[in-house]
Structure formats: C-alpha cells, structure tokens
Amino acid sequence: MRIPILKLHNYLLVSIQIDLDDQTAIQFQEDLLSKIHKSGATGVVIDLTSVDIIDSFIAKVLGDVITMSDLMGAKVVLTGIQPAVAMTLIDLGIHMQDVPTALDLEQGLIKLRQELEE
Amino acid sequence: MNFQSGVHIKKEWDIVGARQLGRNRAKELGFGTVDQARIATAISELARNIYLYAGTGRVSFEIVEDINKKGLKIVAADEGPGILDISQVMEDGFSTSGGLGAGLPGVKRLMDDFDIDSVQGEGTVITTIKWVR
Numbered sequence: 001m002r003i004p005i006l007k008l009h010n011y012l013l014v015s016i017q018i019d020l021d022d023q024t025a026i027q028f029q030e031d032l033l034s035k036i037h038k039s040g041a042t043g044v045v046i047d048l049t050s051v052d053i054i055d056s057f058i059a060k061v062l063g064d065v066i067t068m069s070d071l072m073g074a075k076v077v078l079t080g081i082q083p084a085v086a087m088t089l090i091d092l093g094i095h096m097q098d099v100p101t102a103l104d105l106e107q108g109l110i111k112l113r114q115e116l117e118e
Numbered sequence: 119m120n121f122q123s124g125v126h127i128k129k130e131w132d133i134v135g136a137r138q139l140g141r142n143r144a145k146e147l148g149f150g151t152v153d154q155a156r157i158a159t160a161i162s163e164l165a166r167n168i169y170l171y172a173g174t175g176r177v178s179f180e181i182v183e184d185i186n187k188k189g190l191k192i193v194a195a196d197e198g199p200g201i202l203d204i205s206q207v208m209e210d211g212f213s214t215s216g217g218l219g220a221g222l223p224g225v226k227r228l229m230d231d232f233d234i235d236s237v238q239g240e241g242t243v244i245t246t247i248k249w250v251r
Contacts (some may be wrong), residue, residue, distance in 0.1 A: 021134045053137065055162035056220040063248055084155035091156060091209050092224035
C-alpha cells in the first residue's frame, strides 16, 4: 500500500487515511523524502485527521521523517491529531515536543508559510 | 457473554489485525473512544514485541467480570527468548531494538492492571486488563 503525496505550489500535502502498518509507514518515509528531492518542495503538511491510533513505532517513523525532511531543507507540520490519539501518545510517554503541529490542514499551511518566511 | 478470541502473530500485518480485533471487542464492551485508542495502542505494542523479539506468538482477548465491573483482558504470549531483566524493560527509554523504548512502560500506563511472567529460554506472558468506567 502506498500513501499518495500531492504537490501544491511549493508544498507537499499528505493525508493518511488508512490504518498504518509498519511496512507502509517505512515506505511512506522513503516516498516522502524522494518526492521532496524531486519536487524541491520547501514545506510538507501531513494530515492525521483520519488516523485513530499512533503507537510507538509509528510515532518514531513520523518523528524521524520530520527530522530527515528538515535535514533536506523542508519543514513538516503535522495536522489534525485527534484528541484520543494525543492522550494515548502522552500515556505512552511520547511527547513529540519539537514537532510543529496545527489544528487542521488550513492552519497547517498558514503555519508553514509563517515558518518559511521567517 | 464470555467469549475468548485472539490473533496469531506470525507476520508484521498481524499487528494491525490484532489491534483492529481488540478495538472492535473494546467497542462492543462499551469503552469510549479514548479508551478504545488506548487499548488498540497497547495491543499494537504487545503484538509488535512478540513479532520483534519472539517471531511468533498469540494475542488473545477475554471479557472479565468482577463484582461490579467489566473489563477486557488481553494476554500476549510467546515462546521466545524471555526477558533478561524485567525491571530494565519497564524503564522508559530502554530498548534493544532501536525503538523509542516506550512499549512496555507505555502499555502499563495505558491499561489498568498489568502483569509480566517471563522465563528465560521459555517465553513471556503479559496479562493486562482495562476496566470499563
């Protein structure tokens, strides 16, 4: 299974709408980095509105892909994290403190624009 | 209503299968959305540990009833190498696999009752319960 990555101007948009298994998560990591490389995108929004579980493995993959994208010069914002997912992540002890987040896709794009203009 | 069901963990995809079945059981039992997410996440961590460290095993679900409460019992059992030092794996941040080391201490916080029984060279059985509030 592949997660579609859409290009919009200088941004890449991703909406994760499936129950992520490990293999799909790793594949997504590779796909996103190669898409950043090919497109020259400077910002990425990963929307998690439809994701109802993030376990420690998926949290690690997401955290890693944010750091990797940053190394390549693209900023990532996570959007739409559900209340139940936020509570579960804290119970797990995963704080994702340095990760830029926003309420929804629209706010995510505004945040990206602000971060990239600074 | 006292069924027992479960998922054999043999391949990576079974981790997803186990947490989906567990989430459905939790929903049927009347757990709210947040507790369903907690239970599904705990199952995911337990199933992944089986897959990573033992290769194969089983995650099973059972409804348990106490005097005035009902809960979902999850048993994750494998015949893997066992855990060398249980107090070490219950520490936040300890991992031998390059993971976040959030797994077992995380499961303990996500659930209500938690018990590990592990014998080196024989395997590990983790029993954990979430009570319906």
